[in-house]
Amino acid sequence: MHHFILWVIVLLFNSKFLVNCINEEGLALLTFKQSITQDPLGSLSNWNQSDSTPCLWNGITCKDQKVVSVSIPKKKLVGYLPSSLGSLSDLRHVNLRNNRFYGPLPLNLFQAQALQSLVLFGNSLYGSVPNEIGNLKFLQNLDLSHNFLNGSLPSSILQCKRLKSLVLSHNNFTGSLPDGFGRVLVSLEKLDLSYNKFNGSIPNDMGNLSRLQGTADFSHNIFSGSIPASLGDLPEKVYIDLTYNNLSGPIPQNGALMNRGPTAFIGNPSLCGPPLKNPCSSDALAVSPSSDPSLPSDHSPQGNGDIGGKSKGKGLNKSAIVAIVVSDIVGICLIGWLLSYCYTRVCPCKSKDEKGGRDSGECFCFTKEESETLSENIEQYDLVALDSQVAFDLDELLKASAFVLGKSGIGIVYKVVLEDGLTLAVRRLGEGGLQRFKEFQTEVEAIGKLRHLNIVTLRAYYWSIDEKLLIYDYVPNGSLAIALHGKPGMDTFTPLSWSIRLQITKGIARGLMYLHEFSPKKYVHGDLNPSNILLGPSLEPKIADFGLGRLANIAGGTPTLQSSRMTSEKTQQKQANSAPSEIGSVSVSIALSYYQAPESLKAVKPSQKWDVYSYGVILLEMITGRSALVQMSTSEMDLVQWIQQCIDDKKPLIDILDPYLAQEADKEDEIIAVLKIAMACVHLSPEKRPTMRHVCDTLDRLPELSP
Numbered sequence: 001m002h003h004f005i006l007w008v009i010v011l012l013f014n015s016k017f018l019v020n021c022i023n024e025e026g027l028a029l030l031t032f033k034q035s036i037t038q039d040p041l042g043s044l045s046n047w048n049q050s051d052s053t054p055c056l057w058n059g060i061t062c063k064d065q066k067v068v069s070v071s072i073p074k075k076k077l078v079g080y081l082p083s084s085l086g087s088l089s090d091l092r093h094v095n096l097r098n099n100r101f102y103g104p105l106p107l108n109l110f111q112a113q114a115l116q117s118l119v120l121f122g123n124s125l126y127g128s129v130p131n132e133i134g135n136l137k138f139l140q141n142l143d144l145s146h147n148f149l150n151g152s153l154p155s156s157i158l159q160c161k162r163l164k165s166l167v168l169s170h171n172n173f174t175g176s177l178p179d180g181f182g183r184v185l186v187s188l189e190k191l192d193l194s195y196n197k198f199n200g201s202i203p204n205d206m207g208n209l210s211r212l213q214g215t216a217d218f219s220h221n222i223f224s225g226s227i228p229a230s231l232g233d234l235p236e237k238v239y240i241d242l243t244y245n246n247l248s249g250p251i252p253q254n255g256a257l258m259n260r261g262p263t264a265f266i267g268n269p270s271l272c273g274p275p276l277k278n279p280c281s282s283d284a285l286a287v288s289p290s291s292d293p294s295l296p297s298d299h300s301p302q303g304n305g306d307i308g309g310k311s312k313g314k315g316l317n318k319s320a321i322v323a324i325v326v327s328d329i330v331g332i333c334l335i336g337w338l339l340s341y342c343y344t345r346v347c348p349c350k351s352k353d354e355k356g357g358r359d360s361g362e363c364f365c366f367t368k369e370e371s372e373t374l375s376e377n378i379e380q381y382d383l384v385a386l387d388s389q390v391a392f393d394l395d396e397l398l399k400a401s402a403f404v405l406g407k408s409g410i411g412i413v414y415k416v417v418l419e420d421g422l423t424l425a426v427r428r429l430g431e432g433g434l435q436r437f438k439e440f441q442t443e444v445e446a447i448g449k450l451r452h453l454n455i456v457t458l459r460a461y462y463w464s465i466d467e468k469l470l471i472y473d474y475v476p477n478g479s480l481a482i483a484l485h486g487k488p489g490m491d492t493f494t495p496l497s498w499s500i501r502l503q504i505t506k507g508i509a510r511g512l513m514y515l516h517e518f519s520p521k522k523y524v525h526g527d528l529n530p531s532n533i534l535l536g537p538s539l540e541p542k543i544a545d546f547g548l549g550r551l552a553n554i555a556g557g558t559p560t561l562q563s564s565r566m567t568s569e570k571t572q573q574k575q576a577n578s579a580p581s582e583i584g585s586v587s588v589s590i591a592l593s594y595y596q597a598p599e600s601l602k603a604v605k606p607s608q609k610w611d612v613y614s615y616g617v618i619l620l621e622m623i624t625g626r627s628a629l630v631q632m633s634t635s636e637m638d639l640v641q642w643i644q645q646c647i648d649d650k651k652p653l654i655d656i657l658d659p660y661l662a663q664e665a666d667k668e669d670e671i672i673a674v675l676k677i678a679m680a681c682v683h684l685s686p687e688k689r690p691t692m693r694h695v696c697d698t699l700d701r702l703p704e705l706s707p
Contacts, residue, residue, distance in 0.1 A: 023052065026053060035079045038076070039078075044059075046058055054067060058634065066089070066090040067091060071095040073097045073098055074631070079101060079102075080103035082106060083109065085109050086106070090114055094112075098121065100124060102126070107130050115136050116140050119143045122145075123147055128150060134154070134160065141163075143165065143167040149168075152173065153198075158180055165189060166190065166193075169192045169195050169196070170196075173196040174199065175199065180203075182209050185209070186211070188211060188212060191209070191216050191217065202231070207234060214238070218240075219267075221244075223246065225249075227247055232252055240257065242265055245267065250280045251265060253273075262276050383460050384461050386460055400419065402417075405425065411427050413426070425472045426471050429468035429551060439554050440468070444461050453507075454508065455515070456544040479534055480534075497664070500539055502674070504541045507540050508543065508615060509696045510696055527596075528611055529628075530618055594628035611692070612692060612695070613681060613686075617640060620678045623674060630642045640682045644679075
């Protein structure tokens, strides 16, 4: 009995000791860890209650021994959000983007009143945003996009007066925006409400958001009523996207709403007036008598009085009529002169004599601002076909249904479905002038002659002073990058088998060999990465964006690949010299720079060995399932360096292999053979890298190479 009592006392003492080992903030974070059901990358492996504080744990940043940041993005964590985070009194930043958190937003989370940034992008959260969000008086950045949140936006959000970025896109929000939205949230610099079910009218006070930048995105909602003229008060550089709503009536022609082209307004069948082709009816344009006291009503008893009479209320006198007529004539002349001036400045259509027989016609130029949908443009110059099979014209193309596939530093890409069902991919380039048309024409027509199973075919192009379009075959199964890693919001993710990866590996090699040896100019791609390798109906690879950097540079002064690489290197150096709490997520341009050969930073002219290096990095990515920039527990590392370190440490293949391939043990010999090819391709010395012909031959002999 005495031994039992002693054992209980020791147990209680040890329990108390263990509890006292970690402070209260550590206990709150351990509760967070307990809410995680899956941590495949071991991101929380060093969260131990035996530590005195959580300040050295992965993803945790402290200041004066108080937790100020919880940042664990893109770690494939599965679980729910616990209330315990709200007990971290000094918590300023939460970044859990691109994980797999589910469930509602916990009310107690909003007790962390010092919170400045809450980023939950790309999870599976559902339910409504609670009224308690108004507790976050210091909140500046709120990103809840790409979840399943619903309900209306609570009016209490107006208490977050310091908000600079509000991103709610790709959810199921409903209801109207809170009254006073634009009047109160005047610090907003970024606003994205797209792809929801917001309804009601767009608030009249939106014009007060004078600090907005980029795109004010209201698209793909159910906003109704007229477009408030106050939107024109937004900064002129702001692109206002109102596409695909239920808006109606004439489009105001003032400030930031002027000269936008139709791309900002399509998908609203009841909108009318410039820049749309749909003219407003007389009813839409009519001004009611009660709204303008200067005009007599048709139903007024004075309406039939003597026009020349002098009595009040009996109409206008003769001098007033003369003044009105004269002012109308002057106004019409002035408008005509302005239209003529703008027409000659913006639309470079020429007469038949000036253009060698081409009739001058109606002109329309796309907006110079970034847009989300392809415009219904009036023909300016003809579409130039690069293939005899092209059976559509510009008018058919611009009337077709269009959907945004993606954006990059080189324009926007659309999926375009013609009336006959033909599907195309259309890329919009820059807005440079006409002085380099001949250079563009020579380059694009040379690219248009390339024909290979593993290269995306360029079918046609269009050039005008403000618009350059490249029309390609549409490739239906997305990019290799998405096939390998998935993307936020994907309902299901099916990993590629080794046999499919090997098929893709061989196809990319054949496409590159064709460019290097059989194309008219023995081309170099120069920017190969998984994002521009597309997958066809049978997952056959098709190399895209070949020559795109050069064409974009001609079309609109886009920075060259070389300068982009140098910029990326400078940014990396700047990040390397920053404190961990200051380092954000790695930009796309930096991530893509890891596919580029080391010598590309100094060399002036691209070589085919650049492509060989990029190909080698892609092979490593397909074998390991890791991106070109490997996320370590406390740092980041180039994939090539990481693989070399693993080889030097003599780690087994299973430690390197993509976990999704772990079950394919019978393919180990093939995988090792491909790994050897990859390591040869990423050799630091360009001269020691193989040619793509040699790579193709080696891949074709894989059964012979395997023991």
